[in-house]
Amino acid sequence: MDVSISARHVTITPRLEEVIHEKIGQLDRYLDGLDYAGVHFDEARNPRIADKEFCEVHLKGHGHHLRCKVHAPDPFTAIDLAEAKLERQIRKLRTKIQRRHQGTGASIRTETAQTVVAAEPEADIVDLDDEALPEIVRTKRFHLAPLTPIEAVEKMEELGHGFFFFINRDTSRSAVVYKRDDGNVGLIDEAG
Numbered sequence: 377m378d379v380s381i382s383a384r385h386v387t388i389t390p391r392l393e394e395v396i397h398e399k400i401g402q403l404d405r406y407l408d409g410l411d412y413a414g415v416h417f418d419e420a421r422n423p424r425i426a427d428k429e430f431c432e433v434h435l436k437g438h439g440h441h442l443r444c445k446v447h448a449p450d451p452f453t454a455i456d457l458a459e460a461k462l463e464r465q466i467r468k469l470r471t472k473i474q475r476r477h478q479g480t481g482a483s484i485r486t487e488t489a490q491t492v493v494a495a496e497p498e499a500d501i502v503d504l505d506d507e508a509l510p511e512i513v514r515t516k517r518f519h520l521a522p523l524t525p526i527e528a529v530e531k532m533e534e535l536g537h538g539f540f541f542f543i544n545r546d547t548s549r550s551a552v553v554y555k556r557d558d559g560n561v562g563l564i565d566e567a568g
Contacts, residue, residue, distance in 0.1 A: 379400055382414075382415070384418045399459045400433060407469065409438030410435050411438075412436040415458075417454070420557065422559045429453070431445070435466075442465045444465065520542060532553055538555050540554075551566060
């Protein structure tokens with residue numbers, strides 16, 4: 377597998393590079409056809425974030441795209457966490473492919489790339505961290521009053537939430553303000 381390593385605000389030591397190739401580069405043993413891995417490190421500059429090291433890994437091959445994002449106190453721990461998450465995602469993808477090909481007698485390890493592409497015209501994107509989808513355990517209902525984005529940010533801060541859903545007074549459409557990892561606030565506004 378071709379492994380590409382990049383970093384921002386993090387020094388990639390030869391030992392770290394060796395560990396990345398050892399752990400991430402070997403993930404193709406679980407699913408044939410994975411031919412590219414992109415590993416990117418960054419360090420959070422926000423003092424409120426406890427786990428400063430951020431690692432994002434992309435795996436590609438045979439029309440499949442797997443991605444994971446982890447935070448950890450150091451790059452070596454981040455790689456261990458990323459490897460575990462990607463192994464779970466690969467297991468889920470293998471199960472999905474096996475169910476799709478059940479009864480055909482074809483093994484997913486012996487299929488050619490041409491067969492896989494013909495069977496799957498659209499790329500599979502797997503980005504779930506848990507084995508099963510989460511269950512909705514609580515529902516809230518409330519009245520949405522029109523607010524400006526600044527008022528919505530103030531309300532979000534007042535409630536201590538990470539996001540706030542509201543009706544944008546300026547556009548008369550649904551919108552969300554949310555806290556970003558870099559400490560700023562983002563606005564998602566419904567398209568009109």
